[in-house]
Amino acid sequence: MRFxxxxxxxxxxNALSSLAARLLAEGRPLIxxxxxxxxxxxxxxxxxxxxxxxxxxxxxRPDPRGLLSARLALAERxxxxxxxxxxxxxxxxxxxxxxxxxxxxxxAVLVPRPGYPLFDSLAGLEAVRAVPYGLEYAHxxxxxxxxxxxxxxxxxxxxKAVVVINPNNxxxxxxxxxxxxxxxxxCAELGMALVADEVFYPYAIESGPxxxxxxxxxxxxxxxxxxxxxxxxxxxxxxGWIRVSGxxxxxxxxxxxxxxxxxxxxxxxxPAMNALPALLGRAEPFVETVLARLSANLDAARAAxxxxxxxxxxxxxxxxxxxxxxxxxxxxxxxxxxxxLRDEGVFAQPGYFFDMERDGYLALSLILEPDLFSxxxxxxxxxxxxxLA
Ligand SMILES: Cc1ncc(COP(=O)(O)O)c(C=O)c1O
Numbered sequence: 242m243r244f245x246x247x248x249x250x251x252x253x254x255n256a257l258s259s260l261a262a263r264l265l266a267e268g269r270p271l272i273x274x275x276x277x278x279x280x281x282x283x284x285x286x287x288x289x290x291x292x293x294x295x296x297x298x299x300x301x302r303p304d305p306r307g308l309l310s311a312r313l314a315l316a317e318r319x320x321x322x323x324x325x326x327x328x329x330x331x332x333x334x335x336x337x338x339x340x341x342x343x344x345x346x347x348x349a350v351l352v353p354r355p356g357y358p359l360f361d362s363l364a365g366l367e368a369v370r371a372v373p374y375g376l377e378y379a380h381x382x383x384x385x386x387x388x389x390x391x392x393x394x395x396x397x398x399x400x401k402a403v404v405v406i407n408p409n410n411x412x413x414x415x416x417x418x419x420x421x422x423x424x425x426x427x428c429a430e431l432g433m434a435l436v437a438d439e440v441f442y443p444y445a446i447e448s449g450p451x452x453x454x455x456x457x458x459x460x461x462x463x464x465x466x467x468x469x470x471x472x473x474x475x476x477x478x479x480x481g482w483i484r485v486s487g488x489x490x491x492x493x494x495x496x497x498x499x500x501x502x503x504x505x506x507x508x509x510x511x512p513a514m515n516a517l518p519a520l521l522g523r524a525e526p527f528v529e530t531v532l533a534r535l536s537a538n539l540d541a542a543r544a545a546x547x548x549x550x551x552x553x554x555x556x557x558x559x560x561x562x563x564x565x566x567x568x569x570x571x572x573x574x575x576x577x578x579x580x581x582l583r584d585e586g587v588f589a590q591p592g593y594f595f596d597m598e599r600d601g602y603l604a605l606s607l608i609l610e611p612d613l614f615s616x617x618x619x620x621x622x623x624x625x626x627x628x629l630a
Contacts, residue, residue, distance in 0.1 A: 247366050257578050261588050271582070274617040275590040275604050277562055279474035282608050284534070286473050286527040292516035300511060305504035307482070307514055314518035315482060319467075320457050325485045325492075327499055328509035332440055332466045332481040333363060338502045339402070339464050339483070340367035342495065343434055349398035350436070351391065355595040357410045372398045373596070376412055383557035384414035388423050395431055402434040403427070407455055408441050408448070408560040411595050411604045415445070415452040415559055428461035434495075435463040440471040441561040443528045446535050446607075448559035462487035462495055469513070471562070473520055473527055474608075480513040531608070538607040538614045539564055545618045552629075553622075564605045565592070566621070571628045574600040580628065585620040 254262065264271060276282070297310075306312060307328025316323045329335045344350065346368035352360045354373035364371040374394045375387035395403065405424060408415045416424065428435045437455035445452065456465030468481030485496045539555070542564050546553035552569040572580070574591040581587050592602030603621065607614070 247368055249362075249365055256575060257582065257588070257591075260579055260582055264582065264586070269586055271586045271588050272609075272613060272617045272620075273588040273606075274609065274614070274621070275563075275588065275606050276609065277606050278476065279531075279608050280477060282610050282613075284474040284531055284608060286475070286520070286523045288523065289475065289478075289516075289520070292519040293512045295515055295519065298512040298515045302511075303507050305500045305507065307503075307509050308511070308517075311509075311514040311517040314521050315484075318521050318524075319454075319484065321484055321486060325496065327483040327485070327496075327503050328514055329481045329483065329503070329506075330479040330508040330510070331470060331476075332438065332468045333359065334506075334508060335464075335466050335468075335481050335483045336360065336363045336436070337367055338499065338506075339434075339436055340364060340369045341502050342499050343401045344369045349400040351394050351398070351400045351403040351433075353386075353404065353406055353409050353412075355409075355412055355592070355597050356406065358594060358596075360404060370398070372400060374403070376409065376414065378412070378556060380554065381557055383559060384409070384412045386416065386420045386424075388420065391424070392427060395427060395433060400431075400433055402436050404436045404438065405455060406438045406441075407452075408444075410441065410561055411563040411565055412556075413441075413446070413558040413561040413563060413565075415448055416455065418451055418453065421453065421455065421458075425458060425460050428463075433461075435461055437463060437465040439465055439467050442467070443472065443524075444532060444535060444562060445560040446532070446539055446558055452559075456484050457486045459486055459488070462491050464495075469517075469520065472524055474531065475520070478513045478516075478520075480509055480517065534611065535562065535607040537611050538605075538609065541611065541615050542566065542605055542607075542618055545615075545622055553625075558607075562606060562608050564607055565597075566603045566605055567601055568603065568621075568625050569629055570601040571625070574602070577625065577628070578603070581621060581624045585624045587617050587620050587624075589617075589621065 312323035312326040349370040349372045361371040374391040470476035556565040578591040589603040
């Protein structure tokens, strides 16, 4: 049997996941400090099940763009016309629709580096190349997009789209207004589409006031992505959406083509779409609750690692659910992550998972229960301190 090459070489579990599986099989309790599954950390809005059982949940009225009542609620909350929204099962699925819409096999899309590895595999599954553009870090100012590397990557690859994660995962950086201007004009100049992933947008922790949503950008063809998985900590609901915007004839053509793709799958579930207006109504106070947790954990991480003369530092964290810890390097990053898991029972994703430029970083998920988070960072500090001694 010959399989498609879309999956790339199958290398099985990495060393860290294999060790975690072995320790769990032995009955060792582990703390996953990189866990981004909110359902495991007591974050859930009120009234989800009653919203799901509302009238109409069991009716089937297929519409490639998704239930009109759900799209009306999105338009009311986020702007634009209901017809500019497309509902999907998740933002991950929305990416796959956009790659189908924009790319032929072998075409390129630009993705941020450091970045979340999901986008490389989603691109690969559509036989599309994910070509990186760089983000740079300066302390304490924070991250910025290397616009030179973005232009170079766009022109050398002939990319069809640029993916901007606003704020990016794991760097937590929002696109600044000058970056936004540069990216939009590059897209207009080169005929690239802008894919703006704004799933973490409401979670601004250390960001100043200058950020803005890219959703609804009218000067280039723009697809913005969002969903319930981060907005309401409901990844199990499987509901995401795309908003299409841009210059009139092009955006209309894109939407009508996207409708064909969505029609082939009709993947958003009726109960979740039907519940969306009620769920969106709960977003405001719920986001505040999550933000309070993120801020408390970030404060705890800063108290544990930052400070005059500390060999550690927490990178600036404008938004999102992840903080990056930079630690003094006594060993290669993988050896540190394996030792931390083996000796202290803490599973932490090392920076190379996200293509950080060099060794010496761990990703800390800020959504953990504060007691668990504090316990984990205490163990990390103890392990790395002792490996330096
Ligand atoms: C930036 C970003 N976008 C999208 C996703 C996937 O979200 P969904 O659950 O809607 O597929 C993730 C997952 O963590 C993410 O980090």
